[in-house]
Amino acid sequence: MLELPAHTEHLKDDILAEQQNNNNLENPGPLQTFEENLAKGEFRIQQCKDCGQHVFYPRLLCHHCGSNALKWVAVSGKGVVYSSAVVRQRPEKGGDYNISLIDLEEGPRLMSRVVDVDPEEVAIGMQVSAHVGMINDKPAVLFYNKEQGDKEW
């Protein structure tokens, strides 16, 4: 059943009718679908049915060719560190952590953390593998340095 915020509850019938007219729109939207997949432990991104290129972050339109025909696909999980930074944080707040930009084998780049080496040891060009983990109880795609052993990947 459609869950609506309280301030739109009085519009429920209209919104439901509108939703039936919009049956070409998948619900929920791509960002929420991505996050629901992550919550199930699945890292999936989109691929354009028209131009064949991969799309990330999740979108309704392909930012390469403009097509609206995007499908969800599994990824190899293989990536390379494009750049890396160390966020300095006091130990009592959780200590330093890494922020990296990872180029996936499929093409897209995403922000993540490489978590199995010290933050300052994460190097540009490092081969890494994706793993769905958690940050502060929220599912997140994290990366492991392959050379450190494959762990759960």
Added chain:
Amino acid sequence: MSLRGETAVVGVGLTEFGGLPGHTHMEIMAKAIDKAITDAGIHKDEIDGIFSANFVEMLTPLTVAEYLGINPTYMDGTNTGGSVFVNSMQSAAAALSLGLCNVALICYGSNSATGPFTHPPAMHTVEDVYRPRNPITPYALAANRHMHEFGTTREQLAEVAVSARAWAQLNPAATMRDPLSVEDVVNARMIVDPLGKFDCCLISDGGAAMIMVRKDRAQDFPKKPVYMLGVGSRTDHNLISCMPDLTTTAAKEAAAAAFSMAGVTPADIDVVELYDAFTINTILFLEDMGFCEKGEGGAFVSNGNIAPGGSLPVNTNGGGLSCVHPGMYGMFLMIEAVQQLRGECGERQVDNAKMAACNGSGGFLASQVSAIFGTQETL
């Protein structure tokens, strides 16, 4: 039609910088507007175009119109981040040239140092969960990539901060005027590696305002008019993970457009004002705008080359690193360019400055807006 030389800045106003406790952002903005109106010798009722944006409210042009008690014919509240005022200057030049308004006010005010700290309203994205320490981390990522590709060093980044400080020492209005060395910068506390404390801009209170008119009226005001010769605006991402190349910003295309409109090259420029939110910015923009080759920015900023007495005066007020940075800096770099071209800059005045290049940056290196200003003789 080209906008080259069609409009001119005829009034500027700056507040004191640093802390202005007990003031709202609008009150700080009003101080700057009052000074700009006085500088231009006009009455507030002559203003019929308002161009203003900030991080603390969405309807800024309405607030400004109401505060001044005016009923403008043209308003623009576009927000592209800290670049917005250079972008607004482009919009103002276009609106003035088309007769949509006759006296344009571009203005900004912020109490980001002493007021309640306000982050821009953020939308939920795929990056949130990683808690990147924005805005610093995106620039750290760009700096690290630049170091990796071109061998740029932390000492070279530090040279940017040291040069900015040397200019600030010549500017009585600048916030940070104590001596600063490369060693001080390199040995400072790290914030997000490879950026330390002195690689990051200030957090200030401050306001700035500028009055623009068409060229046919430019001579009718007390101060020497400064003409807008060229402008270009580009963007290539919003999230840092979507920036195509962390070592080349959209300033490459924005500056090319601005130089093309102005019909000049970097070699013609006497003074350069860049949005130096972080030390890497100055290096990226000098490269992207064509003041040096890509990858050579680190060497270019070394040995005092952009400091007082160097071959290219850059960020002559002390920049966002040492003069003022109230959340968005775009107004302040344009006003420094105008004041240099008027010859009003005292000890830090660049001799015989006739043409200035500016670059405003918004978001995380995302929106780039370049502008070329010149004196009457450059028309």
